[in-house]
Amino acid sequence: MPEISKRSANAYDSPIRKLTPFAVQAEEAGKKVYYLNIGQPDIETPQAALDVVRQADLKILKYAPSQGNRSYREELVHYYKRFGYHVSPNDILVTNGASEAILFLLMACLDVGEEVIMPEPLYANYLGFAEVAYVGVKPLTSTIDTAFDLPDLIEFERAITKKTRAILICNPNNPTGRVYSEEKLRAIATLAKKHDLYLFVDEVYSEFCYDEDFFSVLNIEGLGDHVAVIDSISKRFSACGARIGSIICRNPKVIQAVMKFAQFRLSAPTMAQLFAEALLKLDDSYIKSVKEEYQRRRNTLFQRLSKMDEVVCYQPGGAFYVFAQLPIDNSDRFCRWLLEEFDYKGATLMLASGSGFYASENLGQQEVRLAYVLNEMDIHKAMDVLEQALLVYPGRTKVLKTVFST
Amino acid sequence: MPEISKRSANAYDSPIRKLTPFAVQAEEAGKKVYYLNIGQPDIETPQAALDVVRQADLKILKYAPSQGNRSYREELVHYYKRFGYHVSPNDILVTNGASEAILFLLMACLDVGEEVIMPEPLYANYLGFAEVAYVGVKPLTSTIDTAFDLPDLIEFERAITKKTRAILICNPNNPTGRVYSEEKLRAIATLAKKHDLYLFVDEVYSEFCYDEDFFSVLNIEGLGDHVAVIDSISKRFSACGARIGSIICRNPKVIQAVMKFAQFRLSAPTMAQLFAEALLKLDDSYIKSVKEEYQRRRNTLFQRLSKMDEVVCYQPGGAFYVFAQLPIDNSDRFCRWLLEEFDYKGATLMLASGSGFYASENLGQQEVRLAYVLNEMDIHKAMDVLEQALLVYPGRTKVLKTVFST
Incomplete structure (x- = not known):
C-alpha cells in the first residue's frame, strides 16, 4: 500500500473540529451538547439576500471571473467606505472564504522557507495554511495578563530576520476577542514599512467591535504596497456556508500574483457571489441588531465566567470569542472529558482547547476558547454546565498565573 | 516595495484564460467573438435542481461538514453505481470543484520534490496544482498520430524513478477528447500497483463518451488502496459555477489525510451542495439529451475541421474538446492574431493555444484546443472564421507531421 x-x-x-467525533458520541448517548467550540453563529441569515438568489434568473450556472464578479467587487468598494477607506474594484479579489485569501497571500508574497510573524494565540488554521504554503511561522506570544494586546514593538523588531517577509495579525482577534488600537496598528504598520515587510490583517470581525470604533489598516496612508486585508461575509452576515471571502490590496503586483493562483482554481462559487452582492445592498439594520445581540451575549458570558472560582478572563472588545484560563491540568484532556465523561442535568458542552491556538509548544494548556454563538439562555445553561464541571473535573489544578488586568 | x-x-x-484581455478588446472594437477556448458550456443548467435551492428553507447558511454533506455523499454513492462500482459515503470527500480535489490528492499523497507522471497534452491547471503542491511533473507525450492514446506501458515504466509516487490521467481526456480503453486502464493500474504508486484519474467527463461505454478505474478489483478518482458536477450538469467536485477513494488513509487539508478550508459551499444533491435526484433525461447534443456538435466540428486544408485532427470519443494541428508557425501567436488582427464578416474566435497543454518545452506550437460548447450554428460560423483565417494568416506554415490514424 x-x-x-x-x-x-x-x-x-484543527482544535476546533478535532473533537467532533466525541461530540457525536455524546449526542448519540443522549446528551444535550452546547457547541461553543466553533464560530458558527446561530443567528438567521438575511432572508432578503437569499431571496435575491431564489429569484435570480440563472439559466446557466457559469464560472465567475477568477477575480470575482465585477458587480460584487463594486459593491464591496461601496461597503468598505463605512470603515473610512477607498479602494477600486481592481484592488479586490474574491476568494473561497477568508481561508483561501490567507493561503493565496502567503503563496503570492512568500517563498518556501520564508517566514511570517504571527501574534499568538492565533486562529489555528493559519498554521495549516502556512504548512500548505511551506512558510515558517514565527509566533509572538500575547498573554492574558495584558488582555492579549499585541506584543510590544520591540518584540516584533527582535523577531525579524532576513527570512521574514510578512506579519499576519487578526483584528478584532480570533481567538481572543481583543480589538487593537489605532495607535498600535499604526506602529506595526510603520515597522512593516521600515523593514519592507507585508502586513496582512484579517479583518473578518470588523463589524463586531462593542466598546470602540473599528480601525482598518487600509486607512493608514503611504502603506498601499505593504498592506493586504483579508475579509469574509461569513461572520457578519451569518453566512459561513457561502464561502465568500476577499483580499483587498492596493499593490497591483500582489493582486496580479494572487490572480495566478486564483486562475488555477477557476472561480469562487457563482450563486454565493450573487448572494454576497445582495447582502451588501441591505440597509444597516441587520448588522446593527446582530451586533447588539452579540454584545449582550458577550456581557452575559463574561459575567458568568468572571464569577467562577479561579477562572481568569477579561472582557473582549470584539469578535465573538472569549479566551479564558481555567483551573485545569490540560485543556485537550478537559475538553474531551466534558464530552466523554461529564454531564450536568443531561447536558454538556464542547469547547475549543487552547493549546491548538498556539504555534509555540506547551502553551494554552489551561486555556479554552468559547464562542458566544448561542443565545443568552443557552449561554447561561452552558455556563451552568461549565461551573459544575470545574467543580468535579479530576484534573483540577490551580491556575498558573493570576495577574488580571483589562 | x-x-x-x-x-x-x-x-x-493559464492558456485558457490568458488571452481574455485581447478578447475583451476585440469585443470592445465591435467584433463578435466565438469562444471555443474555455470549457464553459452554453447548455442550460437543470432548472429543477436550481428550484430545490430556491425553495430550500435556509434559515442559517451554515458551514457544511469538511467532508461534505452526508446526504449528498449518499446520493453520489447511488449515482456512481451507473458506472458499475460501489463505494461508501466515507470513501467520498466533497471539494471546491475538481480543482481542489487534484490539489488535495497531490498534497495528501506526495511530499515536496516527489513526482507525478502525467501524459501530455494535459489539462493545463494540473501544472499549477503541481506548483502549489511543490511536486515535480514528469510528462509522457502522447501524439496526434496515435489519436492521443496513452503512451505505451514501457514508457511509463521508464519514467518511474524512486521519486515517483503517482500517475495522473484524465479520462475522457481534456484537452484531447480521447477515451482510454478498459484494457489500457487495467494495464496502467497493474503497473501502478506493481510499483506501489497512486493512480489518480480525473473522470469529470465520464458522462460524455460517444462511441463506447465509459470505464471507470474504480471497477478494477484489488486496487482500492492505490486508486483515487477526481470528479465534478461542472460539465455534466452545465454547472461550472457551483464549484462542487469530489474525491472518491477506498483507501481510508488517503481520505483521512485529505481531511486535514479539507478542515483548514472548513467546507465546500453549502447552497451548491444542496443543488448538487438535487441534480443527482433528477432522472436521466437531462444527461441523455446533453450527451446527444454534444455528440452532434462533435460530429459537426470534426467534419468541418477535416475538410480544411492541412488541418490534422481525429474524431475524439469523449469530453467536448478537439485537439487539432493547424498549418501555423506558433499557436500563441496565431490565437492572439485572431483576436487582435483578424475578422471575417465582423467575427473572430478565441481558441486555447496548444503549447499551454504541455509540460515539455516547445510542444504544441501547431496545436489548438477547440471546445464545442457552442450550438451547431455557431460552430459552423466559427469554422467559417477559422477557415478564412488560415488562408490569410501571415505565419502559415506546413504542418510538421502529417501521419494520421484512427
Whole structure:
C-alpha cells in the first residue's frame, strides 16, 4: 500500500473540529451538547439576500471571473467606505472564504522557507495554511495578563530576520476577542514599512467591535504596497456556508500574483457571489441588531465566567470569542472529558482547547476558547454546565498565573 | 516595495484564460467573438435542481461538514453505481470543484520534490496544482498520430524513478477528447500497483463518451488502496459555477489525510451542495439529451475541421474538446492574431493555444484546443472564421507531421 505524504501525516489537526467525533458520541448517548467550540453563529441569515438568489434568473450556472464578479467587487468598494477607506474594484479579489485569501497571500508574497510573524494565540488554521504554503511561522506570544494586546514593538523588531517577509495579525482577534488600537496598528504598520515587510490583517470581525470604533489598516496612508486585508461575509452576515471571502490590496503586483493562483482554481462559487452582492445592498439594520445581540451575549458570558472560582478572563472588545484560563491540568484532556465523561442535568458542552491556538509548544494548556454563538439562555445553561464541571473535573489544578488586568 | 514571491512570478499562466484581455478588446472594437477556448458550456443548467435551492428553507447558511454533506455523499454513492462500482459515503470527500480535489490528492499523497507522471497534452491547471503542491511533473507525450492514446506501458515504466509516487490521467481526456480503453486502464493500474504508486484519474467527463461505454478505474478489483478518482458536477450538469467536485477513494488513509487539508478550508459551499444533491435526484433525461447534443456538435466540428486544408485532427470519443494541428508557425501567436488582427464578416474566435497543454518545452506550437460548447450554428460560423483565417494568416506554415490514424 502506498504511504500517505509526510506532510499530511504531520499536518496540524484543527482544535476546533478535532473533537467532533466525541461530540457525536455524546449526542448519540443522549446528551444535550452546547457547541461553543466553533464560530458558527446561530443567528438567521438575511432572508432578503437569499431571496435575491431564489429569484435570480440563472439559466446557466457559469464560472465567475477568477477575480470575482465585477458587480460584487463594486459593491464591496461601496461597503468598505463605512470603515473610512477607498479602494477600486481592481484592488479586490474574491476568494473561497477568508481561508483561501490567507493561503493565496502567503503563496503570492512568500517563498518556501520564508517566514511570517504571527501574534499568538492565533486562529489555528493559519498554521495549516502556512504548512500548505511551506512558510515558517514565527509566533509572538500575547498573554492574558495584558488582555492579549499585541506584543510590544520591540518584540516584533527582535523577531525579524532576513527570512521574514510578512506579519499576519487578526483584528478584532480570533481567538481572543481583543480589538487593537489605532495607535498600535499604526506602529506595526510603520515597522512593516521600515523593514519592507507585508502586513496582512484579517479583518473578518470588523463589524463586531462593542466598546470602540473599528480601525482598518487600509486607512493608514503611504502603506498601499505593504498592506493586504483579508475579509469574509461569513461572520457578519451569518453566512459561513457561502464561502465568500476577499483580499483587498492596493499593490497591483500582489493582486496580479494572487490572480495566478486564483486562475488555477477557476472561480469562487457563482450563486454565493450573487448572494454576497445582495447582502451588501441591505440597509444597516441587520448588522446593527446582530451586533447588539452579540454584545449582550458577550456581557452575559463574561459575567458568568468572571464569577467562577479561579477562572481568569477579561472582557473582549470584539469578535465573538472569549479566551479564558481555567483551573485545569490540560485543556485537550478537559475538553474531551466534558464530552466523554461529564454531564450536568443531561447536558454538556464542547469547547475549543487552547493549546491548538498556539504555534509555540506547551502553551494554552489551561486555556479554552468559547464562542458566544448561542443565545443568552443557552449561554447561561452552558455556563451552568461549565461551573459544575470545574467543580468535579479530576484534573483540577490551580491556575498558573493570576495577574488580571483589562 | 516588498517583492512578490518567486513562485508566483514563475507560476504557470493559464492558456485558457490568458488571452481574455485581447478578447475583451476585440469585443470592445465591435467584433463578435466565438469562444471555443474555455470549457464553459452554453447548455442550460437543470432548472429543477436550481428550484430545490430556491425553495430550500435556509434559515442559517451554515458551514457544511469538511467532508461534505452526508446526504449528498449518499446520493453520489447511488449515482456512481451507473458506472458499475460501489463505494461508501466515507470513501467520498466533497471539494471546491475538481480543482481542489487534484490539489488535495497531490498534497495528501506526495511530499515536496516527489513526482507525478502525467501524459501530455494535459489539462493545463494540473501544472499549477503541481506548483502549489511543490511536486515535480514528469510528462509522457502522447501524439496526434496515435489519436492521443496513452503512451505505451514501457514508457511509463521508464519514467518511474524512486521519486515517483503517482500517475495522473484524465479520462475522457481534456484537452484531447480521447477515451482510454478498459484494457489500457487495467494495464496502467497493474503497473501502478506493481510499483506501489497512486493512480489518480480525473473522470469529470465520464458522462460524455460517444462511441463506447465509459470505464471507470474504480471497477478494477484489488486496487482500492492505490486508486483515487477526481470528479465534478461542472460539465455534466452545465454547472461550472457551483464549484462542487469530489474525491472518491477506498483507501481510508488517503481520505483521512485529505481531511486535514479539507478542515483548514472548513467546507465546500453549502447552497451548491444542496443543488448538487438535487441534480443527482433528477432522472436521466437531462444527461441523455446533453450527451446527444454534444455528440452532434462533435460530429459537426470534426467534419468541418477535416475538410480544411492541412488541418490534422481525429474524431475524439469523449469530453467536448478537439485537439487539432493547424498549418501555423506558433499557436500563441496565431490565437492572439485572431483576436487582435483578424475578422471575417465582423467575427473572430478565441481558441486555447496548444503549447499551454504541455509540460515539455516547445510542444504544441501547431496545436489548438477547440471546445464545442457552442450550438451547431455557431460552430459552423466559427469554422467559417477559422477557415478564412488560415488562408490569410501571415505565419502559415506546413504542418510538421502529417501521419494520421484512427
